[in-house]
Amino acid sequence: MRADHDILVIGGGAAGLRAAIAIAELDPSLRVAVVSKVYPMRSHTVSAEGGAAGAFASDDSLEEHAYDTVSGSDWLCDQDAVEAFVVEAPRELLQLEHWGCPWSRQPDGHIAVRAFGGMKKKRTWFAADKTGFHMLHTLFQTSLKYSEVARYDEWFVTQLLVDDGRVQGVVALELATGRIAPITAKAVILAGGGCGRVFPFTTNANINTGDGMALAWRAGVPLKDMEFVQYHPTGLPFTGILITEAARAEGGWLLNKDGYRYLQDYDLGKPTPEPELRSMELGPRDRLSQAFVHEEEKGRTIGTPYGPVVHLDLRHLGAKLIDDKLPFVRELCLKYENLDPVRELVPVRPVVHYMMGGVHTDIDGATPLAGLYAAGEVACVSINGANRLGSNSLPECLVFGARAGRAAALYAAGAADPGPSVAALARDEERRLTSGLRDRTDGRESIAGLRTGMQQAMEDSAGIFRTEESLLGGAARLRELQERSESMAVDDHSRAFNTQVLAALELSNMLDVAEAIIAAALRREESRGAHQRLDFPARDDESYLAHSLVHRDETGAHKVEYLPVTVTRWPPGERVYGR
Amino acid sequence: MSEPAQQTQRPYRPEISRLWWLRRRSYVFFVLRELSSIFVAWSVVFLLLLVRALAQGEAQFRAFLDWAAGPWVVALDVLTLAFLVLHAVTWFNLTPAATVVKLRGRRVPPRAIAGGAYAAWVAVTALVVVLVVTR
Amino acid sequence: MEPVLWLLFSAGGVVSALFLPVLVFLFALAVPLGWIEEPGRDRLLGLLGHPLTALVLLGICVLSLLHWAQRFRYTLFDGLRLKAHERPINVGVYALALLGSAAAAVVLWQAVAARSG
Amino acid sequence: MADTITLEVARYRPDRETEPTVEAFEVPLRRDWAVLDGLNHVKDNLDGSLSYRWSCRMGICGSCGMTVNGEPRLTCATFLVDYAPGPVRVEPLANFPVIRDLVVDIGDFMRKLPEVSPWIVRGEGTSVEEGEYLQTPEQLADYSQFSMCINCMLCYSACPVYGLDPEFVGPAAIALAQRYNLDSRDEGADVRMDLLIHPEGIWGCTFVGECTRACPKGVDPAGAIQRYKLTAALQSLKSFVLPRGPR
Numbered sequence A: 001m002r003a004d005h006d007i008l009v010i011g012g013g014a015a016g017l018r019a020a021i022a023i024a025e026l027d028p029s030l031r032v033a034v035v036s037k038v039y040p041m042r043s044h045t046v047s048a049e050g051g052a053a054g055a056f057a058s059d060d061s062l063e064e065h066a067y068d069t070v071s072g073s074d075w076l077c078d079q080d081a082v083e084a085f086v087v088e089a090p091r092e093l094l095q096l097e098h099w100g101c102p103w104s105r106q107p108d109g110h111i112a113v114r115a116f117g118g119m120k121k122k123r124t125w126f127a128a129d130k131t132g133f134h135m136l137h138t139l140f141q142t143s144l145k146y147s148e149v150a151r152y153d154e155w156f157v158t159q160l161l162v163d164d165g166r167v168q169g170v171v172a173l174e175l176a177t178g179r180i181a182p183i184t185a186k187a188v189i190l191a192g193g194g195c196g197r198v199f200p201f202t203t204n205a206n207i208n209t210g211d212g213m214a215l216a217w218r219a220g221v222p223l224k225d226m227e228f229v230q231y232h233p234t235g236l237p238f239t240g241i242l243i244t245e246a247a248r249a250e251g252g253w254l255l256n257k258d259g260y261r262y263l264q265d266y267d268l269g270k271p272t273p274e275p276e277l278r279s280m281e282l283g284p285r286d287r288l289s290q291a292f293v294h295e296e297e298k299g300r301t302i303g304t305p306y307g308p309v310v311h312l313d314l315r316h317l318g319a320k321l322i323d324d325k326l327p328f329v330r331e332l333c334l335k336y337e338n339l340d341p342v343r344e345l346v347p348v349r350p351v352v353h354y355m356m357g358g359v360h361t362d363i364d365g366a367t368p369l370a371g372l373y374a375a376g377e378v379a380c381v382s383i384n385g386a387n388r389l390g391s392n393s394l395p396e397c398l399v400f401g402a403r404a405g406r407a408a409a410l411y412a413a414g415a416a417d418p419g420p421s422v423a424a425l426a427r428d429e430e431r432r433l434t435s436g437l438r439d440r441t442d443g444r445e446s447i448a449g450l451r452t453g454m455q456q457a458m459e460d461s462a463g464i465f466r467t468e469e470s471l472l473g474g475a476a477r478l479r480e481l482q483e484r485s486e487s488m489a490v491d492d493h494s495r496a497f498n499t500q501v502l503a504a505l506e507l508s509n510m511l512d513v514a515e516a517i518i519a520a521a522l523r524r525e526e527s528r529g530a531h532q533r534l535d536f537p538a539r540d541d542e543s544y545l546a547h548s549l550v551h552r553d554e555t556g557a558h559k560v561e562y563l564p565v566t567v568t569r570w571p572p573g574e575r576v577y578g579r
Numbered sequence B: 001m002s003e004p005a006q007q008t009q010r011p012y013r014p015e016i017s018r019l020w021w022l023r024r025r026s027y028v029f030f031v032l033r034e035l036s037s038i039f040v041a042w043s044v045v046f047l048l049l050l051v052r053a054l055a056q057g058e059a060q061f062r063a064f065l066d067w068a069a070g071p072w073v074v075a076l077d078v079l080t081l082a083f084l085v086l087h088a089v090t091w092f093n094l095t096p097a098a099t100v101v102k103l104r105g106r107r108v109p110p111r112a113i114a115g116g117a118y119a120a121w122v123a124v125t126a127l128v129v130v131l132v133v134t135r
Numbered sequence C: 001m002e003p004v005l006w007l008l009f010s011a012g013g014v015v016s017a018l019f020l021p022v023l024v025f026l027f028a029l030a031v032p033l034g035w036i037e038e039p040g041r042d043r044l045l046g047l048l049g050h051p052l053t054a055l056v057l058l059g060i061c062v063l064s065l066l067h068w069a070q071r072f073r074y075t076l077f078d079g080l081r082l083k084a085h086e087r088p089i090n091v092g093v094y095a096l097a098l099l100g101s102a103a104a105a106v107v108l109w110q111a112v113a114a115r116s117g
Numbered sequence D: 001m002a003d004t005i006t007l008e009v010a011r012y013r014p015d016r017e018t019e020p021t022v023e024a025f026e027v028p029l030r031r032d033w034a035v036l037d038g039l040n041h042v043k044d045n046l047d048g049s050l051s052y053r054w055s056c057r058m059g060i061c062g063s064c065g066m067t068v069n070g071e072p073r074l075t076c077a078t079f080l081v082d083y084a085p086g087p088v089r090v091e092p093l094a095n096f097p098v099i100r101d102l103v104v105d106i107g108d109f110m111r112k113l114p115e116v117s118p119w120i121v122r123g124e125g126t127s128v129e130e131g132e133y134l135q136t137p138e139q140l141a142d143y144s145q146f147s148m149c150i151n152c153m154l155c156y157s158a159c160p161v162y163g164l165d166p167e168f169v170g171p172a173a174i175a176l177a178q179r180y181n182l183d184s185r186d187e188g189a190d191v192r193m194d195l196l197i198h199p200e201g202i203w204g205c206t207f208v209g210e211c212t213r214a215c216p217k218g219v220d221p222a223g224a225i226q227r228y229k230l231t232a233a234l235q236s237l238k239s240f241v242l243p244r245g246p247r
């Protein structure tokens, strides 16, 4: 049987599109396709605001970008990956420039860079404050140039076809018609994005349900460092809409209910009128979010119907700077909070934002399963370790998207076509989706109810601070939800654009991912980066300078193992900010 | 293995009625704007009739003026004037959207372009009035 | 073809917007209704039959008619959903506009002749 | 303020019905609820079979466009209180075939988009190693407005010409062509011109202007099209006068 495609990319975000273009450029005769559950330009990358880091300015160096990333990760990243990353990031950003990305410029026409949290130098490229939007549309429009890149728009992948120890394609559901079909390929690249939706309050889009992580995990690929969930310190209450870190990089202040710049109380440096790199408001996200919780405990936050908030103060920046550098922030505040940051304080609170962990890959995006690659937020290479620095993720999508694309192309050239058992596997999956789900009439549990239960369990047990007790409670609640989810109520049995079936599939994916997060968090008895255990408040390099790997054991349960991190040039040290 | 999409699953394509432009106020306005062209054409015809009468002689000119002062013709011409003003105003308002003028590398603000168009209108009007009315 | 027709339409749009309102106001309302003192045939012929004025008027007439032709045919296409009859409509409106233009030339020429004769 | 509001939602289930019907739902009326929050309330609590698209709920992914009380809107950026006391009518975007409930088929746009070459066209030569193409903030400003398009299709839904003649390339695609034409790094204006000067390209547009009024991102496709017409017309005039001259 001839494969439908040489390489199939799951996901049309920055990582997926970059991979597809890399393959098309490498060898136009390769048959590559992108399958995405939304039209590519709707992918979540579109929401990224602040920017993309790449050492490029004359006063900057690759070494410094690497060091900031390593220390930002609390030494949990793989340093060989970081070194490759910092070298290739500026090249990738330049490549995007050549493809038409409207990067903001200096008066003389050169690329402009801005400061970002945890970075010692100004090295974040930006396109006003719609960086992800411009990057994604540039990539998507550029990808149209390569007519050999086929697309399956609005197809939802439900399973990886694995046989004979290698990936041979996927089964997917065409949303418009309800058709279920195998799409075979010699190699598959997972670029399915993050999983913020397992939490109730998140900046992530509705589509970020961790599908890619669940697909890989069920196919026997371990998930790495899942306990590290990044909270962003400044989300708008209720909607969770992100106020980009750039707002603080341009000079915004965080104030508690007394109008006091409280970060100075948390070992993040002294307040200065001008923003200072790696200090105060420009400290790393984990530390800022943790400081918020302490302020809340001291009763110094402001109560609102949507929970406690602090204030982001941009008023002193003035209308002109805000309109030039942060127009989208102003637009979002006006449209969604009905307030004008030029004159008013913006209420903000920490919000789940980014998944450091993901599908375990090597430095070329290869997973332990032959033929399966992963890149972008779905993957864990890892350059982010215990805490991702703002603006490292977009370039990560580019660098490792391209790498995974090239590696998959190389693999596909020598790989065999799919074997005969694929059809049978696909038939089983189709049965599971139709008689087992869409056509079923005996379900009782409401999908929305289960989802709310899961999100609440995650917030209560695996939030900014965790304990063994909270995590055990969460694990038990998730177990119960998993069991109840066996009987999800589906009352829409139609084929055309059945979003209820979609919601059910996404919920199962999220439950598996949520359990992985809890399992990994329970095992790591230390505090590092975004993983803060109140019962183990110190970092413990002796036992835990290692990646957690959550496997699926024979019974389908989550099993945790450890893999040492790769250290090349920067031995573990203390993370200091503001000094 | 994938079953063909069921025959019953057809996207719905609504019919568009001939009166689609009554659906929204802005569409009605648009159609009125487009209809102004008829009155532009009528203005030309009227002016040519006037010139022809002038050329033919005093009697024909008088007859033309009498005809033009008749109630139906006056009503039509009032309507014509209204549509011409609509045409002029919409035209000048849209001018800046279609033209980008740059002066020393800076884009002339749209308001200035529209302002220029209105100024030209005033100037032309004044010129014509002066030519016709003053002795 | 389309670009040229559009340019002429635009030129006609400008010219008709600038000139027609005042001309219609003066000659279709103000003069016949006696709002202003009637200038008299000689003076009017002296003005409108002047070769330069006649030339300007010819330009206004021709461009305005071409403006009408383009707009009117699209009004028929879209407003009355007659796109199916595109060809005959196109031929019809432009034939009329050209006919009108020729008539304008003849009439204005007569005026010039009458003035000098 | 009443504490609920009625949503009159268009339903269309192709395997059950041959044309759309309307179903009314009572949803909470909260100050900060967008129309989309109302729909989500319906889906989670009242009728799980209601289908519509959404994702970012911050006005940037472009997927939640629907017709709200007759106007094309992003439902994540349109607030229920602005329609109090209601009812609020929610229908799929006009001018597109309806797949199901509030979901329309935008395949037509997706096919047209590549036809206008929305990517940088440039002769051989400069490699990434040689650094960036310089572009001053002023040059950036020349096209940045047209680069803001989120492909939400509200302009297509508002444009009567597109409704009448689906062959018309339409506002957003032309605005995107213009976005690249005006980019100082691009050299593809001629290629794009050839693709757009056919009758269903730019000339179909009669400057209704509704596209610009509907656009939630201030793109001004109407302006883009008119400017494009002017350039195209002058250019073909030039090639008419100088048949073999520079184009």
Ligand SMILES: Cc1cc2nc3c(=O)[nH]c(=O)nc-3n(C[C@H](O)[C@H](O)[C@H](O)COP(=O)(O)OP(=O)(O)OC[C@H]3O[C@@H](n4cnc5c(N)ncnc54)[C@H](O)[C@@H]3O)c2cc1C
Pocket (backbone or CB within 6 Å): A010, A011, A012, A013, A014, A015, A016, A035, A036, A037, A038, A039, A040, A043, A044, A045, A046, A047, A048, A049, A050, A051, A052, A053, A131, A132, A155, A156, A157, A158, A191, A192, A193, A194, A203, A204, A205, A207, A208, A211, A212, A242, A244, A353, A354, A375, A376, A377, A378, A390, A391, A392, A393, A394, A395, A397
């Ligand atoms: C509000 C916000 C602001 C951010 N700002 C920044 C920033 O300033 N700088 C920075 O570096 N990072 C930022 N990030 C993080 C960054 O945007 C993301 O990590 C990155 O965009 C992820 O890209 P991706 O390509 O991995 O995935 P995505 O863009 O999320 O794309 C995932 C793709 O996978 C597809 N997919 C998923 N599941 C399936 C399935 N089952 N079947 C078929 N297809 C599927 C989706 O359709 C989609 O096309 C921000 C994140 C958020 C939430």
Ligand code: SF4
Pocket (backbone or CB within 6 Å): D148, D149, D150, D151, D152, D153, D154, D155, D156, D171, D172, D175, D211, D214, D215, D216, D217, D218, D219, D220, D221
């Ligand atoms: S031009 Fe505006 S309305 Fe049209 S698709 Fe783009 S953003 Fe939407």
Ligand code: F3S
Pocket (backbone or CB within 6 Å): D158, D159, D160, D161, D162, D170, D171, D204, D205, D206, D207, D208, D209, D210, D211, D212, D221, D222, D225
């Ligand atoms: S509404 Fe349509 S007709 Fe033109 S100006 Fe906009 S595309």
Ligand code: FES
Pocket (backbone or CB within 6 Å): D054, D055, D056, D057, D058, D059, D060, D061, D062, D063, D064, D065, D074, D075, D076, D077
């Ligand atoms: S949900 Fe993304 S634009 Fe409304």
